[in-house]
Amino acid sequence: MDASEGRGAAGPAAEVSEAAAPPSEAPPIKPPADAPPRRGFSRRRLLGAGAVGIAGLGAAAAGGYVVSDARSGARSGGSDTAAAIPFRGTHQAGIVTPAQDRLHFVSFDVTTESRADLVDLLREWTKAAERMTAGEAAGALGAVDGPIEAPPQDTGEALGLPASQLTLTIGFGPSLFDRRFGLAAKRPAALVDLPAFPGDDLEAARSGGDIAIQACANDPQVAVHAVRNLARIGFGAVAVRWSQLGFGRTSSTSRGQATPRNLFGFKDGTANLKAEDASLLEQQLWAGAADGTPWMANGSYLVARRIRMHIETWDRTSLDEQQAIFGRFKGTGAPKTSADADSAEFDDFEFDTVTGASEPVIADNAHTRLAHPDFNQGARLLRRGYNFVDGSDGLGRLDAGLFFLAYQRDPRKQFIPIQQNLARVDAMNEYVKHVGSAVFACPPGLSRDGYWGDTLFA
């Protein structure tokens, strides 16, 4: 599926047909058993390949075909956690792609003042990203085949590792749309600066940024390798503003996945948008040309929040109170309104149910009630957050929490009202603190020859 089909002048009709089509990030097609062997220099094949002669290098350097060939060869079943996820498509990979196990998220400040340099970087990044998501080295000469006097083009720590379903997803922050690059008029209305929420304790050094890249993979080494190499390519044009490692995905973005647990030990985000909900995704996840920002059609808006959890005080809280705060049972994840014995996570919440004392079973300030679509004009999010533990904080407490990532069609109608609701009264607020915050416009997926951001910089 070529992204150009769904781009640009595509009217509502085109959008409807897109909606009916399976999402481009659906499990990729397995190659036939007799598929030709891959050419080029696979990261995973390099170790066994031994010394590669000059002729081989020339061939690798000469051809874009190496990349595309490697990509098509790399396709395999979506359930194969080592496989490659296609990089190009109508939408960027890494949004409805079944959430991988690990995350390295990075936010950059653009340091160059030249628009041309920035576009050059985006092109360079696109090449490297496409290579790495296919399981290749960041540069054509890889980690060991370049001239010995030069630093290797790839840092090498992912040599021998498979693609591990690596996805790299780019987003542009509000600050990019200032005067520097002539983008002010292209800033989407939906890319608002988030308002100050009650209780926020934001650190500038963990917030904002001109450009974000989300790297998700099933192997942390692969995700870190990708970010490290992209950062390196970016030296001189961008500087890392902050980054966040995540493990233990806290949400599922596909019905094939179970809802995992956050560091409070609870299932959360059960009502998450899922890859299979095609029409809901069109409604709530993907921006459309008609939203007022044509270059964002088939893109999405990302809100990132670093939510520190007061783990130690939570762990001293009774089970009863913990369950009351969530409005769920800790064991099954079922709503507190379900019969404890045979209830299940996906039971409907019955928010009107009251106890004998006429108290609602799910309290007015329970987390699930406040976050539920029923109390937010039906607004939903596609969450793909991760747990984090960044060691300890020097006071002997875990520096841990949830790195919340949520994609949506319009933060003004989705994340912001939901978070305003939560920030005001959520019983969980006593145990969490939002310390980092950022919002990004994630452009559509890439056409065959497209580069990251081409619809914006066109």
Place this chain on the structure above:
Amino acid sequence: MRISRPSTVLVLALVGVTLAGCGSSSDDKASGDKKGGPVSVAATDTSCKLGDTELDAGTSTFEIKNTGSKVTEFYVYAEGDRIMGEVENIGPGLTRKLIVELPAGSYQGACKPGMKGDGLRTALKVTGASESLGTDAQLAEATASYQRYVKSQTTALIAKTTEFVAAVKANDIEKAKALFPVARTYWERIEPVAESFGDLDPRTDARENDVEPGTEWTGFHRIEKDLWVTKDVSKDGALADQLLKDVQEVVTKSNSVKLSPLELANGAKGLLDEVATGKITGEEDRYSHTDLWDFQANVEGSKAAIAALRPTLEDRNPALVKELDTRFAAVQKLLDAQTTDDGFKLYTDLTQAEIKQFATAVDALSEPLSQVAAVVAQK
């Protein structure tokens, strides 16, 4: 990679360091075919007048007369501050001669009263026929040019270390503190060369935690701690003498070592690595917090090595040269913003945001610098 010396060796020898006073009776062997006389350079504490600014390609002789009150130096720079020739230590009232071969091109003559700063510069235009240099000749000239730079730095290093040591031994703490970052400037500019001589570098420049068990901690930083922390250098006489002796040995070796062009390239990168790991973190001068002096010196030393390689880089990868120029300038701009009357702000007075800016600029410069060696090595 072996560099063979070209047959058309560019004689850039620093001949003519004739002793002062005896004026200009020229020893014109090297510049015999030069029409017109030597170029007179009238140097004072505030001016630097050249008798001629349009020269013919070939060998030129400069005669520098210092009528000022400060010791001065004279340099001829090519583009990118590549040193074509230099004469140092021209005391008040002295006249010295510099003979240098200049192919057609644009140059600058510079006096440096007080041996500091960029110098008082005058543009020089050299026209006429000049042989173009082959690759090997170019690279041989690169190492020769860089070695002239090393020589200029080591001369000042000895002078300033001697003053520093004298202040320490005189128990003049304030004076020693003032001289500490100055003496180190010359050290830090040529650090990749200086640190290539076994344990001389650790003896001279080790930080407290770098000292191997069983080894005595000596050198600049040991005295730094006594100056700033214990505030007592009364027992440091022997340490100071040892420092000067070690520095002298480093200088002797630095001036005789034969460097390869690849070593220039790697040294240029190594200096910025020093900045990234030692200066940006404030580790280097952890007692005096004069890290920005070292930072500046490392950048200058790196720039000097790149300047020496410039003709080769221009031929082979002009885009890289352009990028290096831009990135060097960006780092320098940040450093300039932190200068004070007598040098630089203390590291401890920098904000986290300023340190981040430095780190970003250094990363941006180091990445293209890391590409230089491969360009130099390519055939």
